[in-house]
Amino acid sequence: MDQLDLFAAETPPPPRPRDPAVWIARLLLLREPSLDEGAVLREVRFRRGLNVVWAPPTPPKGGNRLREGRLSGHTAGKTTLCRVLRYLLGEERYGTARTQERIRVRLPEGWAVGEIVVQGERWVVGRPFALGLHPFAVRGVSVEEALARRGPYQDFLAAVSEATAASLPVRALPHARRPLDWSHLLTWVARDQEARFAGVVELRHPSSESSSPSPTVADRHVVLRAALNLVSDEERELQQEQEELAERRKRLESEGALLRRRAEEDRRRLVSLLALSPDEGEAGPLFATLLREHVVARRAELEREEAALGELEVEAEEAYAEATRAAGEQAVREHQHREAEAAVERQVTRAGEGASREASFPPQAQRSEDARRSEASVAPRAGVGASAAPPDGAALVAPAVPRQSAEIVAPPGPRATGRCNVLLSVALERGCPHAAAEAEAHAAHAALPLFAASFTRVAEAALPAPTGSVGIAGTTAHSLPDAAEVLATLESAAAAAREAWAAASTERATLHGLYVQKNAAVQTLRARIAEGRASLAEAERLHTYASASLDDVQEHEQALARAARAADALSKRKAQRQRQHGEALGRFSGRFDDVIQALLGREVGGRADVRGGEIGLHITEHGERDGAAMETVKVLAFDLAALSLGAEGTGHFPGLLIHDGPREADLDELIYERLFLYAEELEARFPGEPPFQYLITTTAPPPERLRQAPWLLEPRLDASTPEGRLLRMDL
Template sequence: MQRELFKPRELDVKPTATNGPRLWFRRLVIWGEPDAKPIQDIEFGPGLNIIWSPDPADRSARDDGEVPPGPGHGAGKTLVCRLLRYCLGEPHFASDVLRSKISSAFKDGRVGVELIVDGAEWVVVRSIGVFGHDVVLEGGTLEAAVSSNTAPTGIAPLIDMLVERFLTADVAALVTKSREGEEETEAQRRAWLFAIAWLTRDQECHFGKATEWRAAASESGSPARRLSVGDANNVVRALLGAITPREHRLEAEVEKLGRRREDEGRGIERRRWLIEQSLKRILRAVELEGKPLPEGDLLGQFLRNAARVRVAQVAVVDAKGELASVDDLEAKYESERKEVERLEAELSSAETKRSTAEAVAKQIASETPGLTASLDEAEIPTCPVCEVPIDRVLAEGCKLSHKLPDVESLRQRQEKNQRDLRDKKAEQAAAEEALKRLGPQLKAATTRRDKAWADLRAARRQRDARTEVWYAARRIGDDVGDLEKLLTENAEAEKTLADIDTTLKQRREAAGAERDQHGQVFARLGQHFDPLVRRLLGPKSEATGRVQHDGNGLNLVVEYGGERSTPAINLVKVLAFDLATLCRSIEGATKLPPLLIHDSPRSSDLGLSIYHELFHVVRELEKAGSGPQFQYIVTTTSRPPDDLVGDKRVRLKLNGSPAEARLLRRDL
């Protein structure tokens, strides 16, 4: 009886539209080149659409035809999803490697879709080859859009239209912020890429987290690839209508105040450390360590008085009194140094003179014997040729020589030689006398100079030491001033921090109040999430689901014999969350079109019964209203439920081999 009073909620969706989905794909066409026969021409419809690549081992007795010759993988299912996303405005339709192979095979290849938006037909054609050529037309046909004669428009007109129809500029501003120097329209187009990331999850994300939509490995070019958890949470709230511009501004203020509070806190801690170190240094300098100190404003004045006392103790008296005058010692040293230089110069000059006189005297003395012999020979000359005395030659005559030596000239040269030798010996004697006199004088002067230098250095050291002590004492006063400045700054910072805490509390309360006003958004989402969890896990499972949102973000909870969080249960959470969001979009309660594309959602060893129930739930949603008010496209390798195997909802069957059975009908 008690269980009947709390009967589990059933899935109940109330569409606001009656004429079909606000946005849905009607047709996908792939061309190898413009104006050629299409490689693929796939029709879609509102409601459930299945792209199936059967596994040969996954067959039933109800299956008709031959067993598929190849595996169900590598057939092109993911490429179908990527091409649909590409035609909604995503930058890339495949990984870099696959894009390169496709563009090499189809240098002027194109892909196009017929898109129905609020009942109006739009056609989009984009390049998959080497040559970029994007065309967006309202009305018209794909055949006209793909024609080589149609001028490109770029993809921006489509994105701008979709932003206007679904997101609006205000919501787009909540989804993503404009970058510096960026136009507002660029930020709005980026916001649309976040929206389609949610509607068309990457298979590489494995449906592991509700707000993980794009994987870096897919190389989609989507900004959602690097989305933080906090930013993804803001995107969800904005697209669900669970945040207003005011709340967004409040949260931005809270974030900014939080950063400022952290900065102020770090500054206070750093100044506290500096204050502690400075106070220790000052107390040690004024010899007050361990003694009681006044607090507050009295501390600064107390330390200043102690510093003045210390300066008085070490003040330098007049240098003439206590210390020898450094100036006098410098003058004395300079005088002694010059005297040493003078004596060294005289000594060097005397040594030069003595050496020179000695050398010249030796030279002169060496010439004396030769001059004496020449004079002797001149007085009794002999013929140099025949060695006959000259007087005989003069008497008898000589035919060989008539030149006779000049005796007078030789006598004069001998006299000059003797005179010069006496002069140089006198000079040498005088120089030697000077050397004997200057040596002791230089030695004494050098001793006096060295002593004067030693006295000067000692005086300088004593003066510098006393000056250093005096300056150190003076610096205590400066340190006290710096300490007072730090104390003042820290007091002001602590007051600022208190003001920030007050403001931060107010902003958080205001933001919390805004969130509470929008709390019903997640409550209503949970009203769909709960029955969807129960349907997927089985009606007898007694499972329940909740969508929670608080300051920590989005949290999906499944109670299934206790709160569960296995890989398969997490997958169920994501599927139920996406379907619940789709239900709210059908009811016109989100900023998203009622569109969902799931690429091979059976992962994490998901049970086949749960997987088949996904198809049954979507078929049930088709019955809400006057007809399907949504479009759900799913690719699968696993076999759909038997009642759908031959149904028209299976829009395309692919296979990994032969090449003709793949999406692009060829090897790459």
């Protein structure tokens, strides 16, 4: 089963004859805008088909001799007739500046009036020879009515443009960028005689002073190709669209490659950031799923760690409170120890004061003095973590106080004026005299009123109320046995205070170490959570970028696919249009070959082609045939081929063709006569009224059988007399 090709060119319908879009039925040359007797200078009636305007030369009598004969065929008015017709059809001037001036002098009120049929409707068109008068055009009335009514001439031009240029497949000339209208077609329909039929696009010559449009050579080829259906705006638009689409595809491919590289880089960074395995990091549809699962799991893990951090922070706060309490207690115990030691020292001093009177107590006095010296020697080294050792032979052996394992933090708030910047623990270790008081103040600031309130003077608790003793000055004092008991009591209290201080220091060090451990764990966990959240935020950011990049890649791939489909459809449309133009060119080339053979013989071939946007014409017989005469034949055959195809309904040729004196370049008489014969044959192809109008002016005689009506128009022009000339006068 054959596949249906939606883009295949449809088989064109068989050509059907059509009426010419515009043709001329009648010409009136008037002395004045009236049909009164004497006002009509010349009346010429035209027909559809071949129209021959002949101005035959006067045959010489007795042979051709120098300095004999008269002008008859030349200057009779053939070109003026063609220029007047062009003038009625819309051209700006009806002759050269000199010709127009002479006519205006002789006919200051003269008019050219024509009956012109446009799309089957008859128009009466009038244009003055003189300056300052307005042309007119009226549709569907007689000449007499038109002269009286005088409608706007622009209506006629609009109707002609609609009939001839509206159907053209090209709307504007590509180089001039101006609309392609009837004025451009008129330059081809009625070529300048001065252009000598020298080339297919040699339509106007400067010497004719026609003021017609003079586009570039390329635009003139566009005019001819458009009328022959060999080019169209659609094809040019398709070509331009195809070029733009190709550029867009190129840009999309380049951007797509960049986006793919960017997406791949984002994916690699995600794999590295999330520490995914190589298998998990492979690009593909599962990567996004794995990434989402990893992000969800990591977020849940962070939430668990944050919950654990909350618990750990509570524990750290409790440890801090305990460590603070222990530090305060340590300070209190240290203070109590110092007070007890001071009490012992004072008691020893009291006992020493009576040594000169009480010789029976030297050993005890000596012992107290030794204890005092021992205490004084150790005191500079004592701190929060160490205490003075008792002298040898003492009744109490103080336990060693553990060295402080952490720094004591100063109370919060601004530092008081006069305080140094040395840490309290260092000051205590180095025996600073202000350290004990600072530690006491710190303990009090640390919310330990219980221990601060427990400060009591050991001496007050240990010494009985004095009942009187005798001193050196004769005052009364305790007896030596009582003093020994007091000293023993004080030393026992000092030992107990020292042990309490050591125990408080140990507890403080233990609790402070626990707090440091808890706080380090809190900080470590906080850092890990912060790092995890930053990593997760970076992963989500990279995932957003990667997703956007992937979306861009997919969008570009879809756009590229759409562009590819559009390019394919565009290529098919362009190929279809080119196929249609190729078929039209084939038909025209075949018709051109038919005309060439009719003019030159069956052994000669003709061919038309289009290269680089320009129409090429070729005549071949044992090779390419060139020369001035062949160029004229090519132009004449080209015009007749366009006329005949247009008459058959192919192409857009308007159906009117005017050749003014086409025998150029010493064209052979037989070839020239065949031009008329071909037009006669073309008439015969169509039954009834011919669907074209071909007007040819000539000085050389047409074929004998065509020197009569209806082909030969009246009157025959003759320049040998004023009455024989077109305007019936010498200019």
